[in-house]
Amino acid sequence: MVTLTTHDHDGELAVFLIGARIERPWRPDGWWPALAAMRPMLAELADDPDAGFLGATTLVGARGPTSVQYWRSVEDIYAYAGDDARRHRPAWVEFYRRARRVPGAITVWHETYRVPAGGHESLYAGRPALFGLAAATGAIPAARRGRTARERLHSTAAQDGP
Template sequence: MTARLDGDFVVFLIGMRFNRLWRVDRWAPVVAAMPRMLRELAQKPELGFLHGESYFGRTTLMLLYWRSLDPLLAYAKAKDARHLPAWAAFNRAVGTDGSVGIWHETYLVGPGRYENVYVNMPAFGLGAAGALVPAVGPLASAQGRAAHGGRRDGASAESR
């Protein structure tokens, strides 16, 4: 299978790192804030959030998909959403004391600028954010999937 998502989208990676594991008082509130934000986003699809996956370890990773950069930035700055208070609390409690690290990376993706394949996998990542389609014909190879610009119909960028 391969995943397709019509139009542009954003891949947003965000996470934290436990720099001082014994400072539970510093990292526990950071850990607790993310599930609340994800529940809020899942309950309000109009905010532009498409899907997310979580990975835990000393450095955590959240793999998030957004419709575009504008809704992502709007959520980050919204006074009536859960993110801004969580960010303010982090800065008050942790700031730059080094006990907890946080990070994020934002990737703007357009049609024809991505490729993926899923074998023996449930809907995952972009396959859960978009739509899974059979990786057959022109979509059977990585080059073919990338060349078809994210179109579900398999039409190549050259034929449009």
């Protein structure tokens, strides 16, 4: 029998995608520092439960990595990004400095999604290894929320309703 689980989070959250696309692979001096900066930032966030960071999954594609991050709120993302005492600001300043010296070597991008309470659903079928949102928030049996994606999404919306 296949084990079905879902994530264990009922409230609002933010999904933050950040990635890099290596445009000039022959210029690692232009792209490696940007890639190398991500791991220390993720470690800093993981070590600070008050930052609002819930967890991340990093995916590696042919042209570069993408980090799928889960946060308590969009405001927590902004607070971290704008904090001069954290690793992000110095890394961002260094990125711009390097981009002027080695233009076009890398494209760095991000997307931010505010997900209201009741606006998220997940399903993990198979071995109960934690991945994605379940790795960030924990996992529960999917049956607790419903048999189908529609039921699970409706279930979380009902729990957080008026």
